[in-house]
Amino acid sequence: MRRIAFWFTALSVIAIVAVSCTKPDGAGTNGKKKLTIAVIPKGTTHEFWKSIHAGANKAATELSAQGNQVEVIWKGPLREDDREQQIQVVEGFTTQGVSGIVLAPLDDRALARPVDDAKRAGVPTVIIDSGLVSDSFVSFVATDNRKGGMLAADRLGQLLNGKGKVLLLRYAEGSASTNEREEGFLSQMKAKFPDIELISTDQYAGATRDTAKRASENLLNRFGDQVQGIFTPNESSTAGMLLALQDIGKAGKVFFVGFDSSQTFIDAMKSNQLNGIVVQNPFNMGYLGVKTMVDHLMGQTVQKQTDTGVTLVTGDNLNSPEIQTLLHPPLDQYLK
């Protein structure tokens, strides 16, 4: 008997906490249909996802001001980067009956079934950031990674005046987005700068900054005396290569173009150790993801694929206002 009392008290405490946590909202929906859009990132702690969140909130604010009540529900997988947990989130929103889902799938196959199920249950999905092997989604809103690689190739080619020896340190096997950047880089190099020799294009940096540094050291050991230009296709590979170049005193002596942004990279660009970074626009990705979904829900035809933009940042344009908002999106304004 006392055991039941125990359970009862315990759950009552939780209930009270629960009730006091719930915000008394739901008011203010006079007449107009309210659209709830669930936005599901891959994780919630990284800066990249915070920018997407801010962008999504901006879209909701703007669209609500235009008269469509739009509410964004932001929810990542309970354990970050866990596919099973992300599937559960998608399923939960499906049965909850949200108006639409904006999803950054952790895997291009594992998330296909939940998205198919959502469609069958009448909930449309817009895919952002990474692709999904499925035809059940409304639109794919993401960075044109190929174009990002091509921008990097243009920058290196110009710095080298169209001739010299360049190496590419790839990111990791099986990563679709970085693979596209690498292919974009290589094809642009071959097409536009035929006199540039690609001395190594088959090495992988691996998942972390640490593995990237080791791979960079090995590469520089072999090609360090002849290499004149370097491209790395993501944050960790760029960071690892930068560290390796600094260690052997070669930073600033070769042309180096990276991908993604971080404070370290910006400092390195100021001291000319890094000659450019290609950055994505996650804020715009969150914004366009929600906007595309609302357009679809309002019965407009939407494009099957939307580019959210890639930009080359160099020491020269670093301080321009556009680049500054790109590097530091107005998170505080849209994330309470």
Add this chain to the structure above:
Amino acid sequence: MVAEVKENRIVASSAWIQSWLNRLGPVLGLVLVIVIFSFLMETPGRFLSPNNLRVVLAQTVIVAIGAIGMTMIIISGGIDLSVGSTIALTGVITALGINHGWSPTSALIAGILVGGFVGVVNGLAITRLKVVPFIATLGMLGVARGTAKWVANQQTVNMPDNWLNELLVMFPNPPWLLVAPGVWITIVLAVAAAIVLRNTVFGRRVFALGSNEAAARACGIATDRLKIWIYGIAGLLFGLAGVMQMSRLRQGDPTVAAGSELDIIAAVVIGGGSLNGGVGSILGSMIGALIMAFLRNGCQQVGWPNYIQEIIIGAIIVIAVAVDRWRSSRVVA
């Protein structure tokens, strides 16, 4: 406390009622969770809709199958921390098997058997090497996870479409099944395990082992061999849970289910299982698994952030163990 003493308590009529109330505790918990969330929800109809119940049941399957095995282990006084890794390993093995051109059925059996093998190795480490279960299975947690990444070549293993993928779908085919086939499999296994634990010599011995190992050995039970059996059978179930996980992801993922051993242990503990051994029930563990699944689902639908969910589940685990401690101290007194 000798096993006989506990059995006498159950025979006595007042103890009979007590045992039923004990069993009712988790049920009451589950009902409370559902009722509370229905009140919190703007649209309780959605929360209690057949579609949502289907989803929650399908989401419970992996933890529930794991909890069946874990209940046996915990009743016997042991613990298994390697479940999450075993799930990843067996899922990868099954996916690889299908890629090698095996029929889905043989791949399914292979996955289950690999789980059983991992369990037997755990049992051998515990009995032959005399390593306590916590440490032996902590070691296996690393070994199985590493092996999964190794055989999968550090990538997810994608495979062609096959009927295993249909085990945990939201809309079952044929529709008259009402819930995913995996849910039915889980129910059948749970009933079978409950009968085995309650009505067979093997089941009695598992309880005896967990209540007092020395006494069980003195009564002529070959405790070492029994332990290897328990970990082996539980391993088979973990292997099946791995196949279910693969079915949900439609791929073998060597990084999946990290930390799910804690969910599974929590399900058993919330359901009344005692980490001191000798106490626990399959029904309770199934309800424990359901409580956690409903909590997750409910928190999401009410719109709470993840951290509140984690705090609530964490608090419930501590409360459940507090109940366990409080109860076992009363039994000793």
